[in-house]
Amino acid sequence: MTLTLQSYAAGKWIPAGSDAQSLAHAATGEVVAKAGGAALDTGAMLTEARGKAGPALREMTFHARARILKALGAYLMERKDQLYTLSYFTGATKGDSWIDIDGGIGTLMLYASKGRRELPDSCVYLDGDVELLSRNGTFLGQHISTPMQGAAVQINAFNFPVWGMLEKFAPAFLAGMPSIVKPATQTSYVTEACVRMMVESGLLPEGSIQLIIGGVGDLLGQLGYQDTLAFTGSAATGLRLRSHPNLLANAVRFTAEQDSLNASILGPDACPDTPEFEIFVKEAAKEITTKAGQKCTATRRIIAPEAMVGDLIDTLSARLAKTTIGDPTDEATRMGPVVSLAQRADVLDSAARIAEGAQLVYGDSPINGDAEKGAFVAPRLYHCDDPDAHAAVHETEAFGPVSTIMGYRDMAHAADLANRGGGSLVASLFTHDPKVAQDVIMSSAAHHGRIYINNRDSAKEATGHGSPLPHMVHGGPGRAGGSEELGGVRAVMHYMQRTAVQGSPEMLTAIGGTWVKGAKEVTGPAHPFTRTFDEVQIGETIWTEPRTVTLKDIETFAHFTGDLFYGHMDEEAAKANPFFPGRVAHGYLILSFAAGLFVEPNPGPVLANTGLGDLAFQKPLSPGDSIKVRLTVRKKTRRTDTYGEVRWAVMVVNQDEEQVAEYELLTMNAYEYPL
Numbered sequence: 001m002t003l004t005l006q007s008y009a010a011g012k013w014i015p016a017g018s019d020a021q022s023l024a025h026a027a028t029g030e031v032v033a034k035a036g037g038a039a040l041d042t043g044a045m046l047t048e049a050r051g052k053a054g055p056a057l058r059e060m061t062f063h064a065r066a067r068i069l070k071a072l073g074a075y076l077m078e079r080k081d082q083l084y085t086l087s088y089f090t091g092a093t094k095g096d097s098w099i100d101i102d103g104g105i106g107t108l109m110l111y112a113s114k115g116r117r118e119l120p121d122s123c124v125y126l127d128g129d130v131e132l133l134s135r136n137g138t139f140l141g142q143h144i145s146t147p148m149q150g151a152a153v154q155i156n157a158f159n160f161p162v163w164g165m166l167e168k169f170a171p172a173f174l175a176g177m178p179s180i181v182k183p184a185t186q187t188s189y190v191t192e193a194c195v196r197m198m199v200e201s202g203l204l205p206e207g208s209i210q211l212i213i214g215g216v217g218d219l220l221g222q223l224g225y226q227d228t229l230a231f232t233g234s235a236a237t238g239l240r241l242r243s244h245p246n247l248l249a250n251a252v253r254f255t256a257e258q259d260s261l262n263a264s265i266l267g268p269d270a271c272p273d274t275p276e277f278e279i280f281v282k283e284a285a286k287e288i289t290t291k292a293g294q295k296c297t298a299t300r301r302i303i304a305p306e307a308m309v310g311d312l313i314d315t316l317s318a319r320l321a322k323t324t325i326g327d328p329t330d331e332a333t334r335m336g337p338v339v340s341l342a343q344r345a346d347v348l349d350s351a352a353r354i355a356e357g358a359q360l361v362y363g364d365s366p367i368n369g370d371a372e373k374g375a376f377v378a379p380r381l382y383h384c385d386d387p388d389a390h391a392a393v394h395e396t397e398a399f400g401p402v403s404t405i406m407g408y409r410d411m412a413h414a415a416d417l418a419n420r421g422g423g424s425l426v427a428s429l430f431t432h433d434p435k436v437a438q439d440v441i442m443s444s445a446a447h448h449g450r451i452y453i454n455n456r457d458s459a460k461e462a463t464g465h466g467s468p469l470p471h472m473v474h475g476g477p478g479r480a481g482g483s484e485e486l487g488g489v490r491a492v493m494h495y496m497q498r499t500a501v502q503g504s505p506e507m508l509t510a511i512g513g514t515w516v517k518g519a520k521e522v523t524g525p526a527h528p529f530t531r532t533f534d535e536v537q538i539g540e541t542i543w544t545e546p547r548t549v550t551l552k553d554i555e556t557f558a559h560f561t562g563d564l565f566y567g568h569m570d571e572e573a574a575k576a577n578p579f580f581p582g583r584v585a586h587g588y589l590i591l592s593f594a595a596g597l598f599v600e601p602n603p604g605p606v607l608a609n610t611g612l613g614d615l616a617f618q619k620p621l622s623p624g625d626s627i628k629v630r631l632t633v634r635k636k637t638r639r640t641d642t643y644g645e646v647r648w649a650v651m652v653v654n655q656d657e658e659q660v661a662e663y664e665l666l667t668m669n670a671y672e673y674p675l
C-alpha cells in the first residue's frame with residue numbers, strides 16, 4: 001500500500017499534489033509513500049499560528065502547558081507501535097527506532113517535567129535576581145522572559161523523523177509558541193503519522209502544531225521578527241537558509257544544527273589491556289553502526305595514541321565484522337540500510353573523498369539483503385597516517401557507517417586534531433586520568449557543544465557519545481551550526497524574548513507575581529499559617545514580637561547541640577576573630593528562635609517546612625541583643641491536587657532594626673483545611 005501524505009494547515013488536512021514525489025522503502029526499494037506538491041496557503045498557516053494558537057497558548061501558565069505535554073507524551077506512548085511499523089521503511093532497526101520514537105516521546109516528557117519543576121506556574125519567567133538600581137531601593141530592575149508572538153518554524157533532517165520534530169516542538173510549546181513543522185521529505189511519512197496523532201489527541205489548542213510535507217513555498221519570505229526558524233540538516237542547506245534576505249532583513253531568530261565531524265579521543269592511559277580501551281572500541285563500533293551511521297552526533301574521527309593505532313584497527317575491525325547487516329525488520333539484524341539509494345551514493349561519494357588521504361582498513365561485511373534495490377552500505381573504517389596533511393578527513397562528513405582512525409603524538413596534538421572539525425556537536429574522551437580530562441577541556445571545550453567523558457567508573461550508566469539528552473545542550477559552534485537546542489530550560493528560552501523591566505518594587509511584584517522587597521506589606525485578617533494556600537496573598541506580612549537572646553540561651557544551645565565553636569563559647573578567642581565583637585549567638589539559634597517567634601503552633605493548612613533558601617547571616621548577635629522577625633508571602637506555586645508550595649521571605653532584625661539574617665522559607669500549604 002502506498003501512503004499519500006497530507007499536510008496540516010490552518011485546521012485542515014491537505015493532500016499531496018499531482019507532482020508528489022515517490023518515496024521508496026530503504027531496504028526493498030518499493031514505493032511506500034507519495035509526498036509533496038500540496039496546495040498550501042502558507043500565509044494562512046502563519047495567521048493561524050500568530051492569530052489563533054499563539055494567543056491561546058500565551059493565556060496558559062508554563063505549568064498548564066507542561067501538563068498538556070505530559071498527557072500528549074502518554075497518548076503517543078500508547079500508540080507508538082504504529083510509528084515503529086513505519087519507521088522500518090526508513091531502514092531503521094527496532095533499536096534505531098527506539099532512539100527516534102521512544103527518545104522523542106521521552107524528550108517531550110522531560111520537558112513536561114522540567115516545566116513543572118523549574119518554571120513558574122505563571123506566564124512570565126523571571127531571569128535572575130532583582131537588580132538594585134537606586135540607593136533607597138525604590139527603583140529596581142528585573143529581567144523577564146515572555147513568549148514570542150509569532151510562529152516557530154521548524155525544518156528537520158531525515159534521520160530522526162519523530163525525535164527531530166518533538167525535540168523542537170516541546171520547548172517551543174512549553175514557551176508558549178505554536179510550531180509549523182517541516183520534516184525532511186524522505187522520511188516524512190513517520191512524522192506525518194506522529195503529527196496526526198498529536199492533532200487527533202485533542203489535547204493541543206488548535207493551530208499549536210501545523211505540518212508541511214514537501215517544500216515550504218514562500219514561507220520564509222513571510223517571516224517576521226516575532227517568528228523563529230530552527231533548522232536541522234546539512235551545512236549547505238543551513239547556509240542557504242541563514243542567508244535568506246528576508247530573514248536577514250527582519251533579524252528573524254535562526255538556530256541551526258548542522259553536520260559535524262565529531263571526534264572521539266582514546267586517552268594515553270587507555271592501553272589495550274585497560275577497561276577504557278574495551279569501552280572505547282564498543283562505543284566506536286556502536287557509533288558507526290547505529291542508524292547505519294546516520295546520526296549527526298556519530299563519531300566520524302577516531303583519535304588514538306600513535307602506538308595504539310594498530311591494536312585499535314584490529315580490535316575495532318573484529319567487532320565491526322560481528323555486525324549483522326540486512327533487513328531492519330529481522331530481529332537478528334544489527335544494522336539496516338541507509339535511508340535511500342541517493343543517500344548511499346552520497347555516502348560513497350564522501351567516502352571516496354576521505355580515501356584520497358586515508359586507507360580503507362575494514363569494509364567487507366556481508367550484506368543479507370538486496371544490494372541493488374536496498375540502500376545497504378557495509379561499515380567502512382579508514383586509517384589516515386598523516387592527519388596533519390589531509391584536510392579531507394576533518395572536513396568530509398560521510399553521513400553513513402564511515403569513520404576514520406588517526407594517530408596523535410601527545411595530548412596537544414590530539415586536541416588540535418579534534419578541533420580541526422571546525423566546530424562540532426560532540427567530542428568524547430575515554431580516560432581514567434583526570435589530568436588528561438582537564439587538558440582536553442581547556443584546549444578543546446570551546447570547539448564542541450558537548451564533551452562526553454567515559455571510563456570504567458561511569459561506563460555502566462553512561463548514555464553514549466552519540467546520544468543528545470534533553471537535559472544537556474545539543475548544538476555546537478562553527479560548522480555544527482553555531483547554535484544550541486535542548487539543554488533543559490535553556491531551550492525554552494529560544495522561543496521567548498528577554499526584556500529588562502525597570503520600575504518600583506510594587507510594579508515588579510505585580511509583573512512577576514513574586515513579592516519584591518520594598519513592595520507593599522499586606523496585613524491579612526489572621527496569622528498566615530492559619531490561612532489556606534489560596535487565601536494567603538502575595539505580600540501578606542506579619543511582624544513578630546521581639547525576643548532577647550541571653551548568654552544562657554547561647555550556652556544552653558551550645559551544650560544541647562554540641563556546637564561548642566569558640567565564637568560562641570570563648571570570649572577572648574571570639575574577640576580575636578575579625579568577624580565577632582566577642583561571644584555571639586549561633587546562626588542556627590537565631591533561625592530556631594525566629595521559627596519560634598513566627599510559627600502558629602496549632603494544626604492548620606501549613607503542612608510541612610520543606611527547606612530554606614538563600615540564607616545569609618548578616619550581622620553577629622551578641623548576648624543581650626534582641627531579635628524580631630518579618631515573615632512575608634513571596635511566591636506561591638501549585639504542586640499537587642491537595643497542596644502547593646509557599647515561599648516566604650524571612651528577615652530577622654535586631655533592636656536597632658539592623659538586619660541580622662535573611663532567608664527564604666519553603667512550606668507546603670493545603671488548598672483546603674481541615675484536610
Ligand code: NAP
Pocket residue numbers: 155156157158159160182183184185186214215216232233234235236237238240256257258259260295296397399425480
Ligand atoms: P538537508 O538536505 O540539508 O535537509 C534538511 C531539511 O532542510 C529537510 O527538511 C529539507 O527538506 C529542508 N530543505 C532543503 N532545502 C530547503 C530550502 N531551500 N528551504 C527550506 N527547507 C529546505 O539534510 P538531510 O539530508 O535531511 O539531513 C542530513 C544532514 O543533517 C547531515 O549533514 C547531518 O549531519 C545533519 N543533521 C544534523 C543534526 C543535528 O542535530 N545537528 C541532526 C540530524 C542531521 P526536503 O527533505 O524536502 O529537501
